[in-house]
Amino acid sequence: MNLFDFIKTRIPILNVIQDYTSLKKAGKYWKGRCPFHSEKTASFTVSPEREIFYCFGCHLSGDVISFVAKIENCNQLEAAKLLAEKHKIDIPEDIMGQAHSQNHEEKQKHFDACRHSADWFHESLKSSKIALSYLKKRGLDEGTINRYKIGYFPGDLGAIKKLIKHAQSNSILTKNLIEANILFEGKSILYSPFEERIIFPITDHLGRFCGFGGRIFKPNDERAKYYNSKENPSFTKGSLLFGLDLAKKEIQNKNALFLVEGYTDCVAMAQHGIQNVVATLGTSCTRDHLKLVSRYAEQLFIIYDGDNAGEAAVLRLTKLCWESNIDPKVIMLPRGEDPASFLEKGGDLLKLCSKSQDIFMFFLNTIGKGFTGLTLNKKLQTIREFIQVIGQLDDDLKKDILLQNASKVFEVPFDTLKKELDQILESPKQALHQAQEKSTSDHQEDDSLKKITNLEKQLFCAILDDNDLIQETDKEYIIAYMAQPLKGILEKLNPKGLNENNHNFKDLFNKLNNIEQKIVAQVLLETGRIEEAEGLNELILQFHKSNWKTIVNDIKILLSKANQDDTQYILQNFLKLKKKLLDKGLI
Numbered sequence: 025m026n027l028f029d030f031i032k033t034r035i036p037i038l039n040v041i042q043d044y045t046s047l048k049k050a051g052k053y054w055k056g057r058c059p060f061h062s063e064k065t066a067s068f069t070v071s072p073e074r075e076i077f078y079c080f081g082c083h084l085s086g087d088v089i090s091f092v093a094k095i096e097n098c099n100q101l102e103a104a105k106l107l108a109e110k111h112k113i114d115i116p117e118d119i120m121g122q123a124h125s126q127n128h129e130e131k132q133k134h135f136d137a138c139r140h141s142a143d144w145f146h147e148s149l150k151s152s153k154i155a156l157s158y159l160k161k162r163g164l165d166e167g168t169i170n171r172y173k174i175g176y177f178p179g180d181l182g183a184i185k186k187l188i189k190h191a192q193s194n195s196i197l198t199k200n201l202i203e204a205n206i207l208f209e210g211k212s213i214l215y216s217p218f219e220e221r222i223i224f225p226i227t228d229h230l231g232r233f234c235g236f237g238g239r240i241f242k243p244n245d246e247r248a249k250y251y252n253s254k255e256n257p258s259f260t261k262g263s264l265l266f267g268l269d270l271a272k273k274e275i276q277n278k279n280a281l282f283l284v285e286g287y288t289d290c291v292a293m294a295q296h297g298i299q300n301v302v303a304t305l306g307t308s309c310t311r312d313h314l315k316l317v318s319r320y321a322e323q324l325f326i327i328y329d330g331d332n333a334g335e336a337a338v339l340r341l342t343k344l345c346w347e348s349n350i351d352p353k354v355i356m357l358p359r360g361e362d363p364a365s366f367l368e369k370g371g372d373l374l375k376l377c378s379k380s381q382d383i384f385m386f387f388l389n390t391i392g393k394g395f396t397g398l399t400l401n402k403k404l405q406t407i408r409e410f411i412q413v414i415g416q417l418d419d420d421l422k423k424d425i426l427l428q429n430a431s432k433v434f435e436v437p438f439d440t441l442k443k444e445l446d447q448i449l450e451s452p453k454q455a456l457h458q459a460q461e462k463s464t465s466d467h468q469e470d471d472s473l474k475k476i477t478n479l480e481k482q483l484f485c486a487i488l489d490d491n492d493l494i495q496e497t498d499k500e501y502i503i504a505y506m507a508q509p510l511k512g513i514l515e516k517l518n519p520k521g522l523n524e525n526n527h528n529f530k531d532l533f534n535k536l537n538n539i540e541q542k543i544v545a546q547v548l549l550e551t552g553r554i555e556e557a558e559g560l561n562e563l564i565l566q567f568h569k570s571n572w573k574t575i576v577n578d579i580k581i582l583l584s585k586a587n588q589d590d591t592q593y594i595l596q597n598f599l600k601l602k603k604k605l606l607d608k609g610l611i
């Protein structure tokens with residue numbers, strides 16, 4: 025038994041989740057407000073029977089371990105340990121040891137797959153005139169391209185094969201590339217969303233390659249501008265910063281660092297000689313980011329595009345900084361400029377540094393800017409919002425200094441603000457609510473299920489339920505003609521020739537990787553169960569009918585290749601199926 029099974033058999037998922045949100049029974053499931061995104065309706069669903077959860081709002085899902093990992097912002101191993109501690113369960117030493125070494129091995133495989141892919145992307149860039157000339161046009165020289173190991177994933181037919189070959193010569197299997205989310209399995213081919221993109225490899229602070237950002241660059245490319253690797257235990261956007269490994273030394277030398285919002289900004293700054301720069305991965309700054317940077321330098325400069333300093337974004341960042349006890353300075357670029365364009369025009373960033381404001385004054389000025397023109401209601405709301413942020417500070421003196429400044433900006437007497445603050449502090453519920461407020465910007469919807477029909481989902485669930493009502497032949501055909509990614513999951517769970525009749529859902533679930541688990545949870549909880557034979561049989565026939573043409577074609581090919589024994593078996597099954605469909609008048 026592995027560590028995760030060990031924990032799961034001892035701690036019911038309901039007990040754990042109910043510590044974070046209150047759940048009410050609704051049929052087989054339990055429902056409540058999602059602890060990961062703010063909502064008024066209850067979209068968060070837990071199946072105690074299956075030991076999984078799924079949120080119909082933000083689409084997070086998984087088992088009890090991934091729930092804790094997500095909500096406590098830690099990896100799965102840490103989550104398992106945390107659960108054991110909290111529920112006072114002793115983990116046998118052999119189970120713990122095995123978990124540690126397995127975790128280590130899996131991570132290493134991921135890093136290796138990413139590193140060798142990065143090598144190949146980088147080499148591919150060097151032989152692509154069009155990609156190189158694009159980067160040159162953007163002002164990047166060879167030194168910068170090499171420093172960040174910028175690459176290119178060509179889109180021609182043989183490219184994926186070449187990548188696989190390169191990986192194989194470095195002991196990386198295709199499976200590893202798929203698990204690292206570099207390649208994806210389509211109906212019959214492998215593909216990659218990174219194809220035809222400039223590739224920015226992302227390393228962690230130790231320089232281990234763990235993911236990629238890909239940018240389109242061809243004029244008629246209409247896909248999203250950026251595509252980032254999907255999250256996994258070794259690649260969490262909320263705790264990684266692009267370029268940190270390369271910038272570390274310079275950050276320590278200068279005891280200062282610049283934080284920007286995108287790869288291109290980061291690379292452009294380094295190109296202009298400012299090397300103590302890092303970027304978030306297309307997401308907003310998190311507590312983990314701030315913690316990470318504060319380990320390397322005392323002074324943090326956050327650069328905001330002239331257009332981008334939305335009040336809400338600044339408010340959010342200010343809160344985070346105060347909670348993390350970090351006092352960054354904010355540099356405002358002239359309107360319409362980003363770091364790259366500003367430097368390109370010969371702008372002097374160091375001069376802007378000397379004019380930077382600390383985040384508190386920046387925040388205060390941002391909300392104070394239009395303050396006098398606001399309606400009375402809006403004014404009250406703004407002041408309260410601001411005071412709530414201050415209420416979270418531990419340091420009383422700091423609170424008073426901030427209130428004093430605020431009193432000038434808002435033109436409200438200090439004592440009035442102070443009274444308001446005291447009132448807020450007396451209301452513990454509100455403070456708690458504030459502290460628990462989470463960002464939902466990282467939750468991206470998985471679109472791999474959009475093309476799956478309802479019929480397919482229902483049959484998928486029926487097979488997972490190990491439904492005795494489905495005959496073996498039907499099952500074989502259903503799995504063979506199911507759409508991906510459901511087909512792959514069923515194949516994993518129903519290996520050919522293995523007739524596990526009494527399988528247990530938890531064991532099956534554990535065979536799957538994170539993404540597959542998410543898919544299973546989502547489909548199961550949104551589809552529900554078919555209990556009676558007649559309805560199910562109807563669905564099965566409908567499914568066969570919809571695939572009939574392909575089945576007939578495939579049978580011809582299969583028979584031409586099969587040996588005598590197989591021929592008989594294949595033919596028998598096929599004729600059985602044909603008769604069933606004929607009897608119902610479906611073909």
Ligand SMILES: [Zn+2]
Nearest residue numbers: 058061079082
């Ligand atoms: Zn949610």
